[in-house]
Amino acid sequence: MRNLRLDLCYDGTNFYGWQRLTGESKTIQGKLETALSRILEEPVTVSGSGRTDAGVHAMGQVANFHCENPMPCQTILKELRRYLPQSIGIYSCCEVSARFHARLNAKGKTYCYRIWNSDQPCVFQRRYVHKVQEALDLREMERAAALLLGRHDFSAFCSIPRFQKSTLRTITKASVQRQGNEVVFTISGDGFLYNMVRILAGTLLEVGLGTRQADSIPGLYGGKREQAGPMAPAKGLCLQEVFY
Amino acid sequence: MRNLRLDLCYDGTNFYGWQRLTGESKTIQGKLETALSRILEEPVTVSGSGRTDAGVHAMGQVANFHCENPMPCQTILKELRRYLPQSIGIYSCCEVSARFHARLNAKGKTYCYRIWNSDQPCVFQRRYVHKVQEALDLREMERAAALLLGRHDFSAFCSIPRFQKSTLRTITKASVQRQGNEVVFTISGDGFLYNMVRILAGTLLEVGLGTRQADSIPGLYGGKREQAGPMAPAKGLCLQEVFY
Numbered sequence: 326m327r328n329l330r331l332d333l334c335y336d337g338t339n340f341y342g343w344q345r346l347t348g349e350s351k352t353i354q355g356k357l358e359t360a361l362s363r364i365l366e367e368p369v370t371v372s373g374s375g376r377t378d379a380g381v382h383a384m385g386q387v388a389n390f391h392c393e394n395p396m397p398c399q400t401i402l403k404e405l406r407r408y409l410p411q412s413i414g415i416y417s418c419c420e421v422s423a424r425f426h427a428r429l430n431a432k433g434k435t436y437c438y439r440i441w442n443s444d445q446p447c448v449f450q451r452r453y454v455h456k457v458q459e460a461l462d463l464r465e466m467e468r469a470a471a472l473l474l475g476r477h478d479f480s481a482f483c484s485i486p487r488f489q490k491s492t493l494r495t496i497t498k499a500s501v502q503r504q505g506n507e508v509v510f511t512i513s514g515d516g517f518l519y520n521m522v523r524i525l526a527g528t529l530l531e532v533g534l535g536t537r538q539a540d541s542i543p544g545l546y547g548g549k550r551e552q553a554g555p556m557a558p559a560k561g562l563c564l565q566e567v568f569y
Numbered sequence: 570m571r572n573l574r575l576d577l578c579y580d581g582t583n584f585y586g587w588q589r590l591t592g593e594s595k596t597i598q599g600k601l602e603t604a605l606s607r608i609l610e611e612p613v614t615v616s617g618s619g620r621t622d623a624g625v626h627a628m629g630q631v632a633n634f635h636c637e638n639p640m641p642c643q644t645i646l647k648e649l650r651r652y653l654p655q656s657i658g659i660y661s662c663c664e665v666s667a668r669f670h671a672r673l674n675a676k677g678k679t680y681c682y683r684i685w686n687s688d689q690p691c692v693f694q695r696r697y698v699h700k701v702q703e704a705l706d707l708r709e710m711e712r713a714a715a716l717l718l719g720r721h722d723f724s725a726f727c728s729i730p731r732f733q734k735s736t737l738r739t740i741t742k743a744s745v746q747r748q749g750n751e752v753v754f755t756i757s758g759d760g761f762l763y764n765m766v767r768i769l770a771g772t773l774l775e776v777g778l779g780t781r782q783a784d785s786i787p788g789l790y791g792g793k794r795e796q797a798g799p800m801a802p803a804k805g806l807c808l809q810e811v812f813y
Contacts, residue, residue, distance in 0.1 A: 336695075406690075446658020446660065448580050448656060449580060449626075449697065
């Protein structure tokens, strides 16, 4: 049995997220499995490094799948690019060891949350940014981001914490930077809870808008969902990279 | 009568071009006129610096319109941003002298034609680039672009030359540059004929692919349409700037 790794990106705008849903073809996993099953003429199940929600984008998603068909990787890549919609892009397809699993072996991930912070039009970026016109206090947002570093109980930053075995996660990098008209929140960690990055982004936005103090962040660890800020919209979020 | 100037951008993907068409609301001029007529409560006709074709984008389009309503420019801008679809962005709205006319006063324009020249996915740029996977000879394309400089008869680069009083145009800048995965053709001139930039892009692509010699360019001046290359797709073209 071969084990193949896919590195891919997608514009999540018109998808119901990563995970295959019965009777719903507009998922990234569903599109990949349908294409691969046709190309390889055998049923294929694809494992992603993690699920992305409806409307969330990916620049560096990783997946793997098993197959019997001996078709060369370059042919699979070429065929995939021909079958898949333009909103899904495959960087590479390569043979990996039988033990590789895109989700179980992932050591960490980096996400970006992009905020369009200007009254200027964001026509060409409009599907990939969350628009916030009000002035943002970048220094306070940076200070709040720095307080995320380390191992904490992120229960307050998870939509359905009871579904998780543990709500402890380690954040290794967290920054807020202005890039032209955008304010970009970048975060790396060993794993993220359900909706965690979007709730963190919503909480940092409250800090930026002055309705929450940066210093309040540590008090949220181990807290309840309602203590943290609102969940920021999906369109601003992008899975940048998965580490193995 | 007031005369107001609009500076705007748009993603042309889902529009039937700039020019208002009867019974067809999906044009940029049509959207602007409908919005302005409602906001100002009087019939408004908008003049653009020039028409862009269906699917062509603009980063720096300029338009003007006359009205009686004394509404402040900042209010008109705010209302326009509220009424218009997200694919049309207004940078500014300002009072100009009665003599200003967006088309008649335009001294020149700059267009960019973006070619995605890589086998890597162009998911996030897919609406704004024309994909050409084959290797392109950039040096030859640059040489061909340099031969466009000056005043020439561009009859061979015009879809319907008989509609033009003159097919003479002056090109002041023309370059071809690699920018990451893209090859960008930028051209400035005192005016452009119908489909001229797209036919020039198609002709330069032939040079890049080696099916046409750069040196053949001067021989096309004053020639017939069929002597030049094919028209490159609309999605790669963007009106960058209008000079006054």
